[in-house]
Amino acid sequence: MVAYILKRILYMLITFFVIVSLSFFAMKLLPGSPYRNAAKLGPELVAQLNHQYGFDKPIPVQYINYLNKVLHGDLGVSFQYEGRTVNSILASKVPVSADLGIEATIIGVLIGIILGAIAALRRGTWLDYGVMVIAVLGISVPSFILAQLMQYYFGVQLRWLPVAKWDGIESHIMPVIALAVGSVAVIARYMRNEMIGVLGSDYIDMARAKGLSRPAVVIKHAMRNSLVPIATIVIPSLMTVITGSLVIENIFAIPGIGDQFVSSIVTNDYPVIMGTTILFSIFFLVGIFLTDLAYGVIDPRIRVAGGDS
Amino acid sequence: MLENILEIKDLRVSFETYAGEVQAVRGVNLELKKGEALAIVGESGSGKSVTSKSIMRLIPSPPGKFKSGEILFEGNDLLKLSEKSMQKMRGSEISMIFQDPMTSLNPTMTVGKQIMEGLKKHQNMNKHDAAQRAVELLELVGIPNPEDRIKQYPHQFSGGMRQRVVIAIALACNPKVLIADEPTTALDVTIQAQILDLMKDLQKKTNTSIILITHDLGVVANMAQRVAVMYGGKIVETGNVDEIFYSPKHPYTWGLLSSMPKLDSKSDELMAIPGTPPDLSNPPKGCPFAARCPHAMKVCTEHMPEYTELSETQKTACWLLDERAPKVEPPETIGVGGAQK
Amino acid sequence: MSGQNELITKDMFAPAEIDASQSEEIRRETVSYWKDAFRRLRKNKGAIAGAIIIFIIIIMAIIGPYFNKYGVDDQDIMRTNAPPKIGFLSNVHWLPFDGYEKGRDVYAEKKITDNFWFGTDKLGRDQWTRIWLGTRVSLFIGVIATLADLIIGVAYGGISGYFGGKVDTILQRIYEILVGIPQLILVILLIMIMNPGITTIILAIGVTGWLGMSRLIRGQVLQLKSLEYVLAAKTLGASDSRIIAKHMVPNTLGLIIVHTMFSVPSAIFFEAFLSFIGLGMSPPKASLGVLIQQGYESIQFHPYLALYPGLIICLLLICFNIFGDGLRDALDPRLRK
Numbered sequence: 001m002v003a004y005i006l007k008r009i010l011y012m013l014i015t016f017f018v019i020v021s022l023s024f025f026a027m028k029l030l031p032g033s034p035y036r037n038a039a040k041l042g043p044e045l046v047a048q049l050n051h052q053y054g055f056d057k058p059i060p061v062q063y064i065n066y067l068n069k070v071l072h073g074d075l076g077v078s079f080q081y082e083g084r085t086v087n088s089i090l091a092s093k094v095p096v097s098a099d100l101g102i103e104a105t106i107i108g109v110l111i112g113i114i115l116g117a118i119a120a121l122r123r124g125t126w127l128d129y130g131v132m133v134i135a136v137l138g139i140s141v142p143s144f145i146l147a148q149l150m151q152y153y154f155g156v157q158l159r160w161l162p163v164a165k166w167d168g169i170e171s172h173i174m175p176v177i178a179l180a181v182g183s184v185a186v187i188a189r190y191m192r193n194e195m196i197g198v199l200g201s202d203y204i205d206m207a208r209a210k211g212l213s214r215p216a217v218v219i220k221h222a223m224r225n226s227l228v229p230i231a232t233i234v235i236p237s238l239m240t241v242i243t244g245s246l247v248i249e250n251i252f253a254i255p256g257i258g259d260q261f262v263s264s265i266v267t268n269d270y271p272v273i274m275g276t277t278i279l280f281s282i283f284f285l286v287g288i289f290l291t292d293l294a295y296g297v298i299d300p301r302i303r304v305a306g307g308d309s
Numbered sequence: 310m311l312e313n314i315l316e317i318k319d320l321r322v323s324f325e326t327y328a329g330e331v332q333a334v335r336g337v338n339l340e341l342k343k344g345e346a347l348a349i350v351g352e353s354g355s356g357k358s359v360t361s362k363s364i365m366r367l368i369p370s371p372p373g374k375f376k377s378g379e380i381l382f383e384g385n386d387l388l389k390l391s392e393k394s395m396q397k398m399r400g401s402e403i404s405m406i407f408q409d410p411m412t413s414l415n416p417t418m419t420v421g422k423q424i425m426e427g428l429k430k431h432q433n434m435n436k437h438d439a440a441q442r443a444v445e446l447l448e449l450v451g452i453p454n455p456e457d458r459i460k461q462y463p464h465q466f467s468g469g470m471r472q473r474v475v476i477a478i479a480l481a482c483n484p485k486v487l488i489a490d491e492p493t494t495a496l497d498v499t500i501q502a503q504i505l506d507l508m509k510d511l512q513k514k515t516n517t518s519i520i521l522i523t524h525d526l527g528v529v530a531n532m533a534q535r536v537a538v539m540y541g542g543k544i545v546e547t548g549n550v551d552e553i554f555y556s557p558k559h560p561y562t563w564g565l566l567s568s569m570p571k572l573d574s575k576s577d578e579l580m581a582i583p584g585t586p587p588d589l590s591n592p593p594k595g596c597p598f599a600a601r602c603p604h605a606m607k608v609c610t611e612h613m614p615e616y617t618e619l620s621e622t623q624k625t626a627c628w629l630l631d632e633r634a635p636k637v638e639p640p641e642t643i644g645v646g647g648a649q650k
Numbered sequence: 651m652s653g654q655n656e657l658i659t660k661d662m663f664a665p666a667e668i669d670a671s672q673s674e675e676i677r678r679e680t681v682s683y684w685k686d687a688f689r690r691l692r693k694n695k696g697a698i699a700g701a702i703i704i705f706i707i708i709i710m711a712i713i714g715p716y717f718n719k720y721g722v723d724d725q726d727i728m729r730t731n732a733p734p735k736i737g738f739l740s741n742v743h744w745l746p747f748d749g750y751e752k753g754r755d756v757y758a759e760k761k762i763t764d765n766f767w768f769g770t771d772k773l774g775r776d777q778w779t780r781i782w783l784g785t786r787v788s789l790f791i792g793v794i795a796t797l798a799d800l801i802i803g804v805a806y807g808g809i810s811g812y813f814g815g816k817v818d819t820i821l822q823r824i825y826e827i828l829v830g831i832p833q834l835i836l837v838i839l840l841i842m843i844m845n846p847g848i849t850t851i852i853l854a855i856g857v858t859g860w861l862g863m864s865r866l867i868r869g870q871v872l873q874l875k876s877l878e879y880v881l882a883a884k885t886l887g888a889s890d891s892r893i894i895a896k897h898m899v900p901n902t903l904g905l906i907i908v909h910t911m912f913s914v915p916s917a918i919f920f921e922a923f924l925s926f927i928g929l930g931m932s933p934p935k936a937s938l939g940v941l942i943q944q945g946y947e948s949i950q951f952h953p954y955l956a957l958y959p960g961l962i963i964c965l966l967l968i969c970f971n972i973f974g975d976g977l978r979d980a981l982d983p984r985l986r987k
Binding site for chain 1: 714824826827828829830831832834835836838840842915919922923926927928929942946948949953956960963964967968970971972975
């Protein structure tokens with residue numbers, strides 16, 4: 001187990017290195033000037049700025065410098081917001097995105113589990129079909145289309161909810177739903193299949209043969225055992241939430257990292273793009289790592305409960 | 310004569326499948342006497358497991374459905390009980406041992422908890438008493454260090470040990486009837502004998518009535534007093550062990566006995582019954598065995614034979630026992646019986 | 651034996667002629683893997699409906715743009731922002747095809763004589779033509795990107811699994827590293843370096859999407875190399891070509907087809923996503939994603955501009971997913987009954 005974890009960490013670090021390098025060279029290949037008003041600045045000032053940022057040095061030197069900085073947690077200075085470091089920009093955006101992401105994940109996972117369990121218990125009834133239809137829709141319909149739809153109907157037409165702001169609980173409703181629907185769908189489907197498998201297993205028959213009531217069988221035996229593997233897909237579904245946040249934050253004007261990322265792409269703010277890329281990648285890598293761990297822990301089913309084998 | 314603790318009358322169970330209605334059990338009559346061990350023998354798909362699960366009312370519905378019949382436990386029809394009353398029966402009056410101990414224990418719950426569940430439910434024991442009783446039970450089924458073992462999870466037990474745990478769970482509330490569905494099939498041969506000995510021993514101690522579902526005639530000879538042979542959803546022959554082993558009358562029973570390996574057999578050949586069991590989504594009109602029976606007559610394919618009472622205990626459903634039928638001798642391969650008593 | 655006895659005559663006790671082969675006979679006709687899979691697929695109403703809708707959308711993407719005389723970039727400021735109007739439905743006011751917007755007959759106000767079935771955009775371009783051409787572009791991207799990821803994936807996974815040993819170790823190390831890179835980020839970086847356009851998008855999606863496929867193929871190859879039934883077939887004297895045809899192809903091909911069925915909608919989604927965040931192809935070319943993005947800009951005033959492309963992309967994705975699910979269930983031999 002320890003060897004396995006170490007191996008995973010090693011891969012994680014290599015991947016991280018690859019991502020940092022890729023984003024560095026991608027930025028170097030990009031066309032266009034990094035400065036907001038390069039034309040007005042004049043060649044002298046540009047040269048001075050280049051010197052200040054170290055852009056007059058050969059690319060390999062810049063690369064080493066950048067790697068060194070990243071390792072020390074310094075993501076550079078924004079081109080667009082004068083005098084602001086990427087770190088400070090991201091630091092101001094992360095709490096908002098985290099807030100949105102966590103709300104969406106919790107709601108997505110909870111509703112997904114409940115829907116999946118209901119579908120499995122009422123297998124073959126209209127409830128089951130209903131949940132499955134929701135699941136297919138949730139998996140297929142892009143979150144940004146759902147977001148637009150909600151924004152138009154509930155925001156513009158009916159005026160029930162604020163169209164686009166991030167202030168107060170009612171402004172959270174639409175973005176959280178738009179982001180959570182994908183997770184709800186994936187988890188409901190997974191939970192349903194898992195639970196159908198568990199419900200058909202011998203130990204459920206055995207539990208019933210002991211004379212336990214139906215709720216006791218469902219809660220103590222079926223739900224519990226179906227939930228164990230769910231742990232392995234919670235993190236991947238968190239990843240889809242992060243991806244979705246790119247557009248959802250943009251649509252609902254939520255001042256988070258996703259919104260920042262998209263606007264940095266439009267304005268060629270390379271250091272911020274690189275910084276965001278790195279931040280997203282760290283999330284992603286840690287997520288994969290935790291999922292792998294969860295698999296490792298859960299696979300010989302019971303190890304999770306602290307058996308001593 | 311001993312009184313019947315359990316009586317099955319004309320039980321019919323069907324399953325709705327995509328391919329149509331599968332009539333898994335087609336009119337089974339059985340009785341189980343107090344303290345007796347009854348074996349239900351037959352090959353896969355003969356309806357023996359469905360019969361046993363019907364007694365526990367563990368047939369999933371849908372797709373399963375009771376078409377007719379009664380299952381009388383001490384005179385009360387189990388099929389008429391509410392789900393709630395049935396829950397009170399399960400585990401306390403009637404309990405069940407499942408085939409595969411690798412899958413019949415919940416992998417995420419300690420063995421002790423799984424034993425205690427039933428005790429808490431049926432005997433209103435508190436946690437402490439239930440734990441104590443669990444230890445006793447594990448000791449009873451021959452598991453060493455029970456105090457430590459109850460805190461462990463199923464995967465920490467070997468197959469044979471798990472089946473002992475399953476038996477302990479089944480016996481926890483001193484049931485009057487114990488249904489054992491192929492209790493040794495999934496185990497190693499060496500372990501099989503141990504488990505059978507344990508069950509025999511426990512039956513003697515507790516005087517529980519046992520229904521033993523099996524396709525292994527060796528197990529039958531070892532445990533049961535009476536045998537019911539099932540084929541195609543029907544019971545084709547019943548009798549006590551001696552009758553079934555030494556004077557079977559149904560050709561299917563002959564086939565079963567011939568296909569059993571014997572140490573003292575003169576020939577090396579292991580007899581097989583040619584053919585496959587009938588398709589129960591479209592059951593034959595006549596005797597279900599007719600298509601595979603070496604002695605089949607025209608009547609067999611058209612009409613189901615009724616039971617002929619050969620003795621107080623032996624009943625056989627076969628047209629060969631009709632006075633108009635030609636006399637047929639059982640094959641000699643079964644002569645010296647498989648019963649190694 | 652009372653009533654029954656009269657029916658039963660002595661001669662019925664003659665030995666029956668039972669054909670020994672009959673009892674051994676397998677009752678159901680033997681069906682090949684593909685036939686059986688197809689039969690199961692046909693029973694799945696959702697999957698069939700999905701396939702039919704996909705088919706209709708494909709046909710419309712091919713012929714739809716020629717239903718009227720407008721080209722994809724025919725601009726006309728005399729007929730901007732006209733809501734959808736379909737001739738014979740124009741009197742049915744509860745349907746959104748009457749040419750009215752917010753209670754006003756836009757066609758009368760702007761003196762537009764032609765009907766625009768899906769309306770026109772702010773440059774007066776016909777949405778019907780643009781939407782079906784956009785669908786064509788989106789489908790094209792979906793299919794070609796999937797093909798690219800299929801080719802790379804099969805080659806990578808096949809080589810890795812077939813050669814095994816050192817080659818496999820190295821390729822899998824590389825895989826382990828690549829799999830950690832978020833696809834979205836890689837796609838965005840690639841598109842930023844290259845000029846946004848159909849080729850770039852296809853390339854970016856294809857180059858980043860093959861990892862799953864390669865893993866799948868490698869797993870299959872490894873499994874098939876060691877599988878007992880292959881060994882069994884060999885023992886029974888089957889030739890290599892027979893093993894490949896009868897055992898390897900059905901198993902692997904089934905998985906590849908299913909995977910492909912999910913790759914197409916995922917590529918279509920990716921394209922729309924990229925267009926939406928401003929990394930799509932440049933005008934006047936249009937994909938569904940571009941149309942949605944443009945429509946979204948004026949969603950408050952002219953919601954129909956985003957509605958129809960959005961509807962079509964949702965239909966496509968839903969149908970591909972349903973059909974893919976159906977196909978997976980149909981091709982999964984474990985479910986064979």
